[in-house]
Amino acid sequence: MTTPTMIGTHVDVDDLVVRFRRRTALCGVDLELGPGVHGLLGPNGAGKTTLMRVLATVARASSGSVTLLDRDVTRHTELRELRRRLGYLPQQFGYYPRFTVREFVEYFAWLKEMPADEVPTAVDRAIERVGLLDRADDRLKRLSGGMIRRVGIAQAIVNDPDVLLLDEPTAGLDPEQRVEFRDLLRTVGVDACVIVSTHLVEDVTVACTDVTVLDDGRAVFRGGPDELAAEAGEGTDGGDSPIERGYTALLRRVRAESR
Numbered sequence: 001m002t003t004p005t006m007i008g009t010h011v012d013v014d015d016l017v018v019r020f021r022r023r024t025a026l027c028g029v030d031l032e033l034g035p036g037v038h039g040l041l042g043p044n045g046a047g048k049t050t051l052m053r054v055l056a057t058v059a060r061a062s063s064g065s066v067t068l069l070d071r072d073v074t075r076h077t078e079l080r081e082l083r084r085r086l087g088y089l090p091q092q093f094g095y096y097p098r099f100t101v102r103e104f105v106e107y108f109a110w111l112k113e114m115p116a117d118e119v120p121t122a123v124d125r126a127i128e129r130v131g132l133l134d135r136a137d138d139r140l141k142r143l144s145g146g147m148i149r150r151v152g153i154a155q156a157i158v159n160d161p162d163v164l165l166l167d168e169p170t171a172g173l174d175p176e177q178r179v180e181f182r183d184l185l186r187t188v189g190v191d192a193c194v195i196v197s198t199h200l201v202e203d204v205t206v207a208c209t210d211v212t213v214l215d216d217g218r219a220v221f222r223g224g225p226d227e228l229a230a231e232a233g234e235g236t237d238g239g240d241s242p243i244e245r246g247y248t249a250l251l252r253r254v255r256a257e258s259r
């Protein structure tokens with residue numbers, strides 16, 4: 001596994017284990033991430049959402065340590081300050097259908113304890129960045145699924161977070177929106193640590209500075225998109241693009257080695 005050198009560590013995960021009764025969702029994951037856009041790939045059930053939930057401080061580790069922005073997430077006294085500096089779009093994103101887009105994003109600005117005088121500008125900027133300013137006064141129940149996803153992204157970025165966690169953010173976005181979303185990621189990732197969990201290998205190729213692949217609760221790869229593509233060697237099966245073929249070849253090799 002290759003580990004690029006990082007300047008400034010925003011996320012430091014050491015030997016993270018998460019168990020649900022008899023099932024182990026994560027078994028000894030190490031991760032050190034600084035600013036940039038970091039892709040998180042893996043098959044269904046690999047542990048991506050579990051990792052995101054632990055980083056978002058909504059799920060607990062069974063063992064191991066998780067440090068975000070130099071704060072230990074198990075220390076309750078640090079959580080409040082930490083949550084102000086996080087942005088999180090969960091995979092299952094709940095919302096209040098009667099809220100307007102603006103009310104909903106404002107509500108999250110309030111939850112994140114943003115100074116009241118900064119809220120109106122920050123809310124409008126977040127809504128503009130996801131391309132929904134013309135729908136800002138529409139109730140959420142009137143929006144399409146892709147638009148709701150964009151509202152979810154707006155609430156996650158309203159506080160200009162230092163750590164932004166996006167679980168399947170591109171699900172339901174149309175191609176034009178996906179392109180704009182990737183531009184947004186690149187801008188946010190200049191200063192912040194952005195972690196994007198996705199099934200779309202294409203998102204990783206275009207928008208991510210590096211990729212971590214999880215398989216069966218373990219981190220089995222960390223490197224640049226080119227390095228993941230190189231995993232395919234001369235192989236031409238297992239996908240339509242070089243990175244898809246690299247990803248498939250990697251998983252085949254890892255599984256053969258663990259037999």
Ligand SMILES: Nc1ncnc2c1ncn2[C@@H]1O[C@H](COP(=O)(O)OP(=O)(O)OP(=O)(O)O)[C@@H](O)[C@H]1O
Nearest residue numbers: 020023024025042043044045046047048049050051
């Ligand atoms: N609350 C829970 N109770 C029991 N098992 C769970 C729970 N949450 C997750 N798991 C199990 O942990 C493992 C990892 O699940 P997780 O949702 O993190 O995977 P994922 O990589 O996000 O999958 P997907 O790509 O399908 O969203 C799976 O085997 C899943 O069944």
